Amino acid sequence: MNMLSCRNLKKIxxxxxxxxxxxxxxxxxxxxxxxxxxxxGKTTTIKMILxxxxxxxxxxxxxxxxxxxxxxxxxxxxxFLNGREVLEFYGSLQNIPKKELKEQIPALLDRAxxxxxxxxxxxxxxxxxxxxALAQALLGDPKLLILDEPSAGLDALGRxxxxxxxxxxxxxxxxxxxxxxxxxxxERVCDRGIIIKKGNxxxxxxxxxxxxxxxxxxxxxxxxx
Amino acid sequence: MGIMKNALRERIxxxxxxxxxxxxILIVMMCMSGAATLSINGVSxxxxxxxxxxxxxxxxxxxGGIAIALSLRTIPNExxxxxxxxxxxxxxxxxxxxxxxxxxxIVSSVGALFILYAGVMIFAxxxxxxxxxxxxxxxxxxxxxxxxxxxxxxxxVSLVLPSMAAGVLCAAFMLAGTMHPILExxxxxxxxxxxxxxxxxxxxxxDLYAAESxxxxxxxxxxxxxxxxxxxxxxxxxxxLLLFVLRRKEA
Amino acid sequence: xxxxxxVLSGKQLLCKGAAVLSGAALLAGWILTGNTGIASxxxxxxxxxxSLQPVVDEIGFQDFxxxxxxxxxxxxxxxxxxxxxxxxKREPVLETFAGTAYPVGDHFEVIIPTMKRFESxxxxxxxVEGMASGSGYGEEEQTATIWHEAFHAxxxxxxxxxxxxxxxxxxxxxxxxxxxxxxxxxxxFFKKEVDQxxxxxxxxxxxxxxxxxxxxxxxxxKGKIDEVRNAVLEYRKLEDGRREKMTQEAADAERRCExxxxxxxxxxxxxxxxxxxxxxxxxxxxxxxxxxLDKYEDGRGKYYRIGMAKCLILDQLSPDWKETMDFSxxxxxxxxxxxxxxx
Numbered sequence: 001m002n003m004l005s006c007r008n009l010k011k012i013x014x015x016x017x018x019x020x021x022x023x024x025x026x027x028x029x030x031x032x033x034x035x036x037x038x039x040x041g042k043t044t045t046i047k048m049i050l051x052x053x054x055x056x057x058x059x060x061x062x063x064x065x066x067x068x069x070x071x072x073x074x075x076x077x078x079x080f081l082n083g084r085e086v087l088e089f090y091g092s093l094q095n096i097p098k099k100e101l102k103e104q105i106p107a108l109l110d111r112a113x114x115x116x117x118x119x120x121x122x123x124x125x126x127x128x129x130x131x132x133a134l135a136q137a138l139l140g141d142p143k144l145l146i147l148d149e150p151s152a153g154l155d156a157l158g159r160x161x162x163x164x165x166x167x168x169x170x171x172x173x174x175x176x177x178x179x180x181x182x183x184x185x186x187e188r189v190c191d192r193g194i195i196i197k198k199g200n201x202x203x204x205x206x207x208x209x210x211x212x213x214x215x216x217x218x219x220x221x222x223x224x225x
Numbered sequence: 226m227g228i229m230k231n232a233l234r235e236r237i238x239x240x241x242x243x244x245x246x247x248x249x250i251l252i253v254m255m256c257m258s259g260a261a262t263l264s265i266n267g268v269s270x271x272x273x274x275x276x277x278x279x280x281x282x283x284x285x286x287x288x289g290g291i292a293i294a295l296s297l298r299t300i301p302n303e304x305x306x307x308x309x310x311x312x313x314x315x316x317x318x319x320x321x322x323x324x325x326x327x328x329x330x331i332v333s334s335v336g337a338l339f340i341l342y343a344g345v346m347i348f349a350x351x352x353x354x355x356x357x358x359x360x361x362x363x364x365x366x367x368x369x370x371x372x373x374x375x376x377x378x379x380x381x382v383s384l385v386l387p388s389m390a391a392g393v394l395c396a397a398f399m400l401a402g403t404m405h406p407i408l409e410x411x412x413x414x415x416x417x418x419x420x421x422x423x424x425x426x427x428x429x430x431x432d433l434y435a436a437e438s439x440x441x442x443x444x445x446x447x448x449x450x451x452x453x454x455x456x457x458x459x460x461x462x463x464x465x466l467l468l469f470v471l472r473r474k475e476a
Numbered sequence: 477x478x479x480x481x482x483v484l485s486g487k488q489l490l491c492k493g494a495a496v497l498s499g500a501a502l503l504a505g506w507i508l509t510g511n512t513g514i515a516s517x518x519x520x521x522x523x524x525x526x527s528l529q530p531v532v533d534e535i536g537f538q539d540f541x542x543x544x545x546x547x548x549x550x551x552x553x554x555x556x557x558x559x560x561x562x563x564x565k566r567e568p569v570l571e572t573f574a575g576t577a578y579p580v581g582d583h584f585e586v587i588i589p590t591m592k593r594f595e596s597x598x599x600x601x602x603x604v605e606g607m608a609s610g611s612g613y614g615e616e617e618q619t620a621t622i623w624h625e626a627f628h629a630x631x632x633x634x635x636x637x638x639x640x641x642x643x644x645x646x647x648x649x650x651x652x653x654x655x656x657x658x659x660x661x662x663x664x665f666f667k668k669e670v671d672q673x674x675x676x677x678x679x680x681x682x683x684x685x686x687x688x689x690x691x692x693x694x695x696x697x698k699g700k701i702d703e704v705r706n707a708v709l710e711y712r713k714l715e716d717g718r719r720e721k722m723t724q725e726a727a728d729a730e731r732r733c734e735x736x737x738x739x740x741x742x743x744x745x746x747x748x749x750x751x752x753x754x755x756x757x758x759x760x761x762x763x764x765x766x767x768x769l770d771k772y773e774d775g776r777g778k779y780y781r782i783g784m785a786k787c788l789i790l791d792q793l794s795p796d797w798k799e800t801m802d803f804s805x806x807x808x809x810x811x812x813x814x815x816x817x818x819x
Contacts, residue, residue: 050314052476070314076306078231080238092227093315136311406592409552413571447614448517452509459506462499 003028003063003144003175004049010057011044011199018044020199021058028063028143031166031176033186033193033205035214037222041199042179043073046148049177066144069137073149073179075129079122083114083132086121090136101139108135111168113161126153134165145169145176151185163189187214195221228312228322232299232329242295242337249287249341277345277357278441281368282403284341285437288372289399292334296379297392299326304473313476320469327380327468334376335369342368349444357444367449368440370457371433375399377464384471401426402433431460514556514563518549518590521615522558524751525622531750532623535743536798537630545629546580547622551590575621577628579644584629591618616751624744631736635803638732662729663775669726671774679718681772686711687785688770696792704792705815712812731806733776738783738807741765745784786811793818 005025011018019041026032034042047053049060050070062068077086084105091101109116112135114128124132130150137145150166151159163185170176170189180186186193187207195203195218202221205214236242300323303309312322342365349357379395386394401408405427412423435450436457443449526542546559550568557564569580575588588594594613632642642650660668670676690696690711695703719727749761769781786807790797794814805813 047310047476050310052310052313054474068314070310072307072310074307075311076308078235078308080234081231089227089231090311090315093312093317409593410573413552413573445614448520450509450515450517452506455502455506455509459502462502466499 001028001063002026002061003030003066004177005061006045006049006058007061008058009045009048009055009060011041011048011053012056013044018199019048022194022196022199022201023058024194024201024204026144026175026177027192028175029170029173030192031170031178031190033190034177034179034196035181035183035186035193035205035218036196037181039198040196042196043148044199045196046070046146046177046179050146063143067140067142069139069142069145071130071133071137071145071147071150073152075133077121077129077132080120082118082120083109083124083128083135084116086132087136087139091139094140096140104139104141108138111135111138111165113165127155127158130154130158130162134162138169143175145174146179147176148179149181150178151180151182159185183213183215183218197222226325228317228325229329229332232326233332236295236299236329236333239295242291242333245291245294246337246340249284249291249337250344254344277349277444278438280345280348281437281441281444284338284345285368285371285434286400286403287341288334288338289375289403289433290396291337292330292372292376293379293392293395293399295333295337296327296330296376297383297388297395299330300380300383301388304476307476309473309476319472323380323384323468327377330376330380331373334372338369338372339365345444356446360443364440364443367443367454367457368437370436370454370461371402374431374433374457374461374464375402377461377468381464381467381471384468384473398430399433401430403437405430405432405434431463432456433460436460513565514549514551515590515592517592517615518551518556519563521591521618522547522549522622524615525619525747528619528623528747528750531747532743535746536796537627537743537801538799539634540627540630542623542626545577545626545633546583546585547626548580548585548587549590550587550593552593555587556590557585575625577625577632579647582644584632584644584647586622586625586629588618588622588625591615594618616748619751620744620748623747624740627740627743628736631740631803637736637803638728638806639804662733665726665729666733666775666779669722670730673721676718676721677772679714680778681770683711683714683718684770684772684778684782684785686714687782687789688766691769691785691788692766696789699792701793701818704789705818708789708793708811708815712808712815715808730779731808733779734783734786734807735803736783737776737780738785739787739801739803741780742784742787783807790814 002025005023007023009019009022018039022041022045024032034045036042044053048055050068078089081089087105087108088101091104092098096104106116112131114131114135121129121132130153134147134150137147147166151162154162159182166176166178166189176189178186178190191207193205194201195205203217205217210217303312303326309322313319346358346361349361375395375398378398379391382391382394408423408427412420412427415423432453435453439449439453439457441447525547529542532540532542543560546557548555548557548566548569550556550570550572552571553568555566555568557566569585570576570578570587572578572587572589573593575586577584578587579585631637632644632647635641670680686707690704690707693707694700695707719730722730745761745765748764749757751757752760765784769785771781772778773781790807790810794810794817797810797814
């Protein structure tokens with residue numbers, strides 16, 4: 001069953017087509033990758049899915065009343081808040097009852113690998129910010145998670161931990177869309193994905209479908225055009 | 226109200242605003258101490274009833290400037306650092322989001338105005354003007370309407386215009402609104418195209434001075450014109466409408 | 477799978493309805509409280525001015541009644557003429573920024589900006605600091621200004637000023653002639669003939685100090701007529717000496733300005749004093765009128781004060797001087813006569 005499907009998505013910026021008739025579907029419970037080099041139109045696609053920017057064409061269809069969690073590539077949180085306060089703030093925007101929020105927050109922080117401490121966000125490392133971004137995406141137990149470069153800026157260990165967390169989320173039945181350059185990570189976590197270049201769909205990847213690694217396919221497709 | 230609370234906390238942390246407020250307080254104190262003296266018809270103005278409306282006007286212009294400074298970047302900053310993404314995806318409407326940010330701007334602007342206004346009250350207390358002190362709170366509520374309108378207008382305009390353009394437009398709005406009576410006088414002096422231009426400005430820009438002057442009227446025991454106060458509130462309402470109507474296409 | 481649609485909840489609808497209603501209520505209130513005509517503040521000012529007739533009667537100028545003269549208030553768009561208990565709206569006769577007595581048809585009227593317009597005038601003059609509703613000029617001052625200008629209307633309508641009768645027609649004709657020429661105003665004339673001549677100015681300043689000393693000194697207060705008389709003689713000597721250095725035309729202009737403006741200023745001061753009440757009125761009168769009697773001001777302004785000082789001295793030397801006042805003589809002539817009479 002499709003959790004989300006995009007049909008003929010189109011986005012034009014300053015007369016340049018950055019997403020050009022992109023169509024794909026994401027099935028419930030799978031981890032789906034959006035792959036491509038910088039400027040390929042991955043983030044633009046995500047923004048159109050989330051309704052953060054208007055589409056210039058095409059359709060996005062989602063399951064009814066689906067709750068979506070989103071972790072941005074470069075998260076910004078008010079520096080004077082601590083992790084718990086950030087989650088309280090975003091939880092309140094989702095109208096999660098206070099009592100429920102109180103119960104959720106320690107578990108979410110723990111799951112994202114953060115301590116429930118008084119440390120202010122201004123003292124957070126890049127990795128901690130990414131973890132906090134993931135934690136806020138998990139508020140309200142969303143069925144669909146969209147993670148934009150979740151391991152960007154993380155060190156090797158941080159990346160491994162992040163991927164472990166994402167895998168465990170998938171095991172919990174979440175549907176996940178990941179936008180990333182790090183092909184090794186994608187190959188470890190994702191089931192399917194698409195490779196796009198300059199807004200065009202180049203290739204639909206499926207884990208284990210080919211004998212080649214994702215990296216080999218990616219180089220062939222991206223380099224070949 | 227979480228958005229407003231956080232935006233307000235952010236404002237309080239901005240040190241440049243304290244500098245502006247300090248400068249404002251300094252000017253008000255100068256006006257009141259006599260370091261900067263004023264004379265009308267060759268008679269130096271020392272009576273409280275005479276000094277007070279003048280200082281109130283200086284405060285209102287300063288307050289308007291502070292309101293613009295405080296309100297200009299709040300909403301654009303949210304969009305530039307993409308805090309807006311995490312708000313939009315949670316289904317918070319633009320009106321609610323921008324409304325809370327604008328409310329934070331209004332609260333901080335009116336708060337800054339109050340710091341300046343408190344100077345007038347201290348001055349009144351020193352001069353033994355107890356009658357003025359008693360009317361201090363209602364007068365401030367009237368007085369702050371225009372500053373709130375300037376702040377709200379700035380918030381609304383900052384949604385759709387680049388900062389520099391929005392700043393210039395809001396400063397022009399504030400100055401023309403506060404100097405409405407001056408422009409009315411000028412429109413009677415000049416002729417031709419200049420006259421038409423001044424009249425057009427007078428037609429477009431609401432009279433912010435009218436509401437402000439009612440606060441001075443209340444404090445000095447003169448007739449308070451409800452019409453002017455309602456006019457000020459109407460301007461505030463229209464600025465609110467503007468905030469409602471103007472939308473961002475992208476988060 | 478469904479596409480998302482925006483549906484307004486009951487609460488949202490209620491909020492929107494309340495917002496629209498409050499906006500409509502605000503607009504309705506604003507329209508209803510608005511004045512399509514003259515502001516209530518200005519009506520109140522005129523009524524207040526009219527109610528002060530007994531105070532002015534007590535001053536003693538015979539047959540000087542405010543009700544005899546239409547008072548037009550100009551709001552920047554229209555004149556609102558108060559006359560015979562009615563308010564008539566008309567196209568503006570004069571786009572004035574200050575109170576004036578002005579010929580309209582076959583009579584003189586008082587034309588004064590509305591309070592709001594007056595405030596804007598003051599704000600223009602005072603720059604940022606003066607952008608005040610007050611600047612010290614309030615409803616009471618406006619009332620006093622109405623009396624000041626009404627006094628001019630009375631002077632022009634009922635009297636020959638130092639032998640010269642100016643009818644509304646003459647006045648209009650004079651203005652039409654002047655507007656066609658780059659003529660010198662009285663203000664410029666005084667600046668050229670008095671203010672820019674150092675010795676004349678210095679002597680006039682000395683005279684003003686002496687006048688103030690006479691008016692505010694103990695001799696006046698204690699009714700020591702001889703002392704006042706001697707001081708006036710000293711003053712007159714100084715004044716005549718100075719005027720010998722001036723042209724006849726300038727000296728006559730001084731006398732005329734002192735007579736017309738000094739007396740009007742004198743009436744204005746008394747009205748303002750009465751308007752402000754016993755304690756505050758006395759204090760204001762002292763601060764604004766008496767203590768500034770020696771304030772030298774370029775142009776015509778100083779003659780308001782000099783003229784008023786002379787009126788106050790006449791009050792002491794010849795208390796009935798107003799009863800027979802017909803503006804045919806200068807205040808100096810009247811002072812000389814009063815001094816001779818108390819010999």
